[in-house]
Amino acid sequence: MLDIANLSKCFGSLRALDDLSLRLGDGEIVGFVGANGAGKSTTMRIVMGVLTADAGTVTWDGTPVDAASRRRIGYMPEERGLYPKMKVAEQLTYLARLHGATAAAARQASEQWTERLDIASRRDDEVQKLSLGNQQRVQLAAALVSDPDLLILDEPFSGLDPVAVDVMSQVLRERAAAGVPTLFSSHQLDVVQRLCDRVVIIREGRLVADGTVAELQAGAEPRWRAVVDVVGEPEAAVGAATAMLAGVPGLGATAEPAPAGARVTVVAGGADEQRLLEAAQRLGRLRELGPVTRPLTEIFRDALADPAASPAPATAQEA
C-alpha cells in the first residue's frame, strides 16, 4: 500500500498542498481529480522525490519511499521526459535498463509495449518526429517497460485518441488484476468514471472527497423524476407543475406535445419524493416515478467548482 499522509507544501506564499492524505491499496486504480492548480502534480512529484514536502510522509508498505523503491514505480511526469532525438525503441530499452532490467529483458519489454500501444511501426523513428498522440503513447510505454509494481501517471490520457484510451484503460486494468496499483490524474471525467475503483478529489491542495464511484453517487443530493401525461397544452402543464411544486429544491419541468395533450417531465430534489408524487397525480396520469442517478461528471463538477456546495469528505478508508 502507498500511504501519502498529511502532505503540506508551500511555494512562497502559495499553499499548494494543505495536510493532504490519500492511500493506494494493492491492485487499486485511483483517479486523482481537481481543477488546474489544485495540487495533483505537486503530490505526484513529492511521491517521486522531484519535490520535497514541507510536512508529511510517503510510505510504501510501511517504509518511507526512497530512491531504491522509486525504481519500482512507473512514473509519467506532467512535464514528460523523453529525449526528442532518441529513437523510440532505443529510448524505451534505455529506460528499462535504468530501472535495472537486463539488456535482453529491456529489449523485449520495448518490443512488447510498442506493439501493445500500436507504435511498433515507429520504433526506429526519433521521438520528436512522432505526432503528439504517438509521443504520448511512447511516454506511456516508458512508464510500463520496467514492469513496475506501482504506477503514478500524471494525465496519462491527455491527447490520446479514443482507441488508445481504451487500450491504456485495459492495460491499467490488467496491471491492477496483477496487484499493481495506479494513481492517475485526469480532467477526462468520463474516463475516470469508467476506469476507477476509487476517486480522490482535491481543491486548492485539500481533500474534498475520497470514495468509490458508488459512494460518491450515494453521497450526492437525491433527485427524483416523474413523467406525467396531461390533458392540455405543454406550456400550461409546465406552469401548473411549477406552481404546485414551488419551493422544492432543484425543480425543473419540461413538456412535449403528446397525442392526448402533453407529456411532462418533472425533476425535483430533496429526501422525500412524496410531494412530487402527489403533484404528479394531481397533474394527470403518472407514467413513471423514480430516483435520478447523477452522472459522476456532474458530481465532480459541483465538488470542484463550488466550495459551499461540496459534501463533507466521504472517506472510504479507515482513519
Ligand SMILES: Nc1ncnc2c1ncn2[C@@H]1O[C@H](COP(=O)(O)OP(=O)(O)OP(=O)(O)O)[C@@H](O)[C@H]1O
Ligand atoms: N515549482 C513551482 N513554483 C511555484 N509554484 C508552483 C510550482 N509548482 C507548482 N506550483 C503552484 O502550485 C499549485 C499546484 O500546482 P500543480 O501543478 O500541483 O496543480 P495540478 O493540480 O497538477 O494542476 P493541472 O491540472 O493544471 O496540471 C499551482 O498554483 C501552481 O502554480
